[in-house]
Amino acid sequence: MQIKLKVWRQKGPRDTGRFEEYVVPDANPHMSFLxxxxxxxxxxxxxxxxxxxxxxDCREGIxxxxxxxxxxxxxxxxxRTACCQLHMRHYKDxxxxxxxxxxxxxxxxxxxxxxxxxxxxxxxxxxxxxxxSTGAAPDANAIPIPKVVVDEAFDxxxxxxxxxxxxxxxxASASLFTAAKISHLALLPQGQAERAQRVxxxxxxxxxxxxGDCSNHAECEAVCPKxxxxxxxxxxxxxxxxxxxxx
Amino acid sequence: MLKKLFGSPVGKKLVTGITGLGLVxxxxxxxxxxxxxxxxxxxxxxxxxxxxxxGPLFYLVEAGLLAFFVFHIVTxxxxxxxxxxxxxxxxxxxxxxxxxxxxxxxxxxxxxxxMILLVFTVxxxxxxxxxxxxxGNDDVAYLVAYDGGEPIRNMALLVRERFASPLYAFGYxxxxxxxxxxxxxxxxxxxxxxxxMKPSISGLxxxxxxxxxxxxxxxxxxxxxxxxxxxx
Ligand code: HEM
Ligand code: FES
Numbered sequence: 001m002q003i004k005l006k007v008w009r010q011k012g013p014r015d016t017g018r019f020e021e022y023v024v025p026d027a028n029p030h031m032s033f034l035x036x037x038x039x040x041x042x043x044x045x046x047x048x049x050x051x052x053x054x055x056x057d058c059r060e061g062i063x064x065x066x067x068x069x070x071x072x073x074x075x076x077x078x079x080r081t082a083c084c085q086l087h088m089r090h091y092k093d094x095x096x097x098x099x100x101x102x103x104x105x106x107x108x109x110x111x112x113x114x115x116x117x118x119x120x121x122x123x124x125x126x127x128x129x130x131x132x133s134t135g136a137a138p139d140a141n142a143i144p145i146p147k148v149v150v151d152e153a154f155d156x157x158x159x160x161x162x163x164x165x166x167x168x169x170x171x172a173s174a175s176l177f178t179a180a181k182i183s184h185l186a187l188l189p190q191g192q193a194e195r196a197q198r199v200x201x202x203x204x205x206x207x208x209x210x211x212g213d214c215s216n217h218a219e220c221e222a223v224c225p226k227x228x229x230x231x232x233x234x235x236x237x238x239x240x241x242x243x244x245x246x247x
Numbered sequence: 248m249l250k251k252l253f254g255s256p257v258g259k260k261l262v263t264g265i266t267g268l269g270l271v272x273x274x275x276x277x278x279x280x281x282x283x284x285x286x287x288x289x290x291x292x293x294x295x296x297x298x299x300x301x302g303p304l305f306y307l308v309e310a311g312l313l314a315f316f317v318f319h320i321v322t323x324x325x326x327x328x329x330x331x332x333x334x335x336x337x338x339x340x341x342x343x344x345x346x347x348x349x350x351x352x353x354x355x356x357x358x359x360x361x362m363i364l365l366v367f368t369v370x371x372x373x374x375x376x377x378x379x380x381x382x383g384n385d386d387v388a389y390l391v392a393y394d395g396g397e398p399i400r401n402m403a404l405l406v407r408e409r410f411a412s413p414l415y416a417f418g419y420x421x422x423x424x425x426x427x428x429x430x431x432x433x434x435x436x437x438x439x440x441x442x443x444m445k446p447s448i449s450g451l452x453x454x455x456x457x458x459x460x461x462x463x464x465x466x467x468x469x470x471x472x473x474x475x476x477x478x479x
Contacts, residue, residue: 006339019339072340079344098340105333168344170355171326172333175256203257212333213256213326215354216436222348229347230439231446238442240257244248 001088003027004096005040007052010109017109019098029089033076034059034066036088037099053112061085061225064160067167068113069100074164074223082162082225102167106174106210117163119209120177124161126205127198128181134190149187156184158226165220165228171212176220178206179236180228186239196243203240259322264440266319267433271459273312274426278466285469285479288403292391295402320365327358349453354432360425367422374415378405407474416475423464430460 003024010017024040031039034056041051057065066084070076076086091097099113107115134140145153157180165176182199185191191198214233221230252258283294298305343350353360376382380389380400391401409415434456438444444452473479 008339069338069341072338072342073344077344100338100340103334103336103338105335170350171330173256200251203255207256210333211256212330213259215326215330215357216260216432216439217348217350217354219343219348219350222344222346229446231444234439234442234444236442237257237260237440240255241252241261241442244252247248247251 001027001029001091001093001095003036003088003091004094005036005099006096007040007099007113008101009052009112010101012111013108027088027091029087029091031088032059032084033070033086033088034084053110053114055114056084059084062160064162067102067162067164069102069167071098074102074167075162075225079222080225080227082160082164085225102163104163104166104172104211106172107163107166115163117161119211120161120163120174122209123174123178123202123205124181127194127201128185130185130190130194132190132193143189145189153184153187155226156180156187156228156232159184159224159228160226162225164223164225166211168219168223169212169214170217170219171215173214173220174206174209174211175214175233175236176224176228176230178202179230179232182239183232183235186235195239196246199236199239199243200247203236259326260440262318262322263326264437266315266322267437267440269315270312270319271430271434271437271463273315274463274467275459278463281467281470284403284406285473288401288407291403291406292399292401293393296393296399299400316365316368320361323358323361349432349435351432353428354436357429357432360429363422363425364429374409375402375405378409380405406470410471410474413475416471419471420468423467426467427460427464430463431457434459 005022005024006019007022008017009020022040022043024036024043027036027039034054037052037054044051054068055065057063059066061082061084064082066082067075068083070083070086075081075083078086078090101109101113102115102117104115106119107117109115135142159177159180161177163177166172166174169175182202185198186195216230216233218230221228253262280294280298284291377384379386380402389401389405390398391404393399410419435444435449435453438452438456439449
């Protein structure tokens with residue numbers, strides 16, 4: 001099948017950037033979307049041009065490295081699917097696709113479709129961890145936690161930190177990402193010691209990184225490859241109110 | 248602590264949420280109160296007199312309302328400015344991924360519908376509250392006898408005069424439709440902002456919020472429409 005691509009090209013952080021159009025004449029329906037970009041890049045290299053830079057690692061939807069806006073939707077048209085797991089069988093011969101990087105001032109573009117997501121690392125660094133000693137794996141199993149609680153905590157822990165929530169949010173807010181970690185750890189006994197300090201520090205860091213505020217559009221949940229619920233954002237707000245009132 | 252509680256990204260949502268719900272309560276009461284006109288002009292004037300006659304309590308409520316408005320607007324504008332700053336370069340193509348997203352024309356246009364509501368509110372206060380017969384605008388033509396006491400303001404007369412004009416009647420209608428839009432996203436959103444939301448009730452609250460918004464907006468339309476079409 002033939003696929004036309006309109007791809008954002010930008011040489012570096014300070015380049016103004018522009019769209020370029022390409023045609024991949026023989027895309028295979030079994031390819032993933034990233035493999036389509038691989039084929040495009042082989043084509044570009046053969047022509048002596050610069051390949052399109054994009055982030056990827058596992059290519060099986062679990063690492064959170066990949067992420068581009070495909071036809072106006074973060075990770076493309078398949079819900080609960082990272083773009084490495086989006087397959088070309090969802091397209092037809094002759095389709096054209098617009099590919100853009102995540103757009104947020106907190107995620108500066110490094111090159112082409114690659115953005116700097118270290119703001120997320122700094123939000124996690126501000127409190128998204130447990131620093132009390134929790135022992136080794138057998139000790140974790142020695143702490144009884146009800147299954148429903150574990151399941152809910154796991155749903156939040158499933159966040160792969162790809163940044164689609166920020167990319168899709170009309171306000172470029174990082175609320176879903178931040179809330180997922182806060183909600184995850186607030187549910188577990190290991191997270192209790194730092195519970196109040198965690199939510200305050202992480203929300204502060206989210207603000208310091210220059211993400212926008214949440215307007216409850218819930219677009220983040222719709223594009224999240226792990227389907228993380230905005231229920232977590234409500235939890236983050238309750239945690240935040242409790243923590244500031246008790247300080 | 249107060250700055251943290253209300254100035255942070257979470258805090259801003261507490262402010263829009265609390266003030267938004269407060270304003271919803273106010274518009275709901277205001278809407279129901281307006282319907283007094285259907286019980287006759289005298290009932291309407293007495294209702295108006297009852298409110299203004301409460302004295303200090305009335306001023307307290309007014310001051311509270313003003314404060315709610317100011318905080319609601321300032322925070323709403325801050326969020327709208329922050330959004331531009333957080334994404335200075337937009338997308339070439341952008342679309343919603345669909346449910347469970349609740350992004351709608353209503354949610355996207357909160358700042359626009361809000362701004363129009365603000366302009367409307369100022370105009371509305373000038374034409375009614377501070378209109379003829381109102382504070383600082385004494386006009387004997389707009390007074391009416393009151394059983395056994397001082398004459399009271401003939402609010403019904405003013406309302407009748409105003410809504411005889413198509414500009415008033417239909418301009419008002421248009422703004423009420425925008426209020427419905429503002430509340431369609433607003434009611435559900437406010438509860439989510441206050442952390443009072445969970446998935447099992449979110450669909451219900453969204454529907455009830457929409458109906459509440461629509462009910463309030465439509466409720467406001469009875470008086471101007473009935474007057475314009477000479478039904479009461
Ligand atoms: C009749 C008066 C009004 C009522 C009943 C009302 C009600 C509400 C409610 C319930 C919300 C949801 C709060 C939340 O999401 O936390 C809201 C949000 C909002 N309101 Fe109003 N509002 C009114 C007037 C205004 C005015 C005059 C403005 C002027 C700028 C405004 C701007 C906004 C904005 C921008 C939001 C969205 C905030 C966000 O992005 O989260 N509103 N309003
Ligand atoms: S490359 Fe790992 S999630 Fe897509």
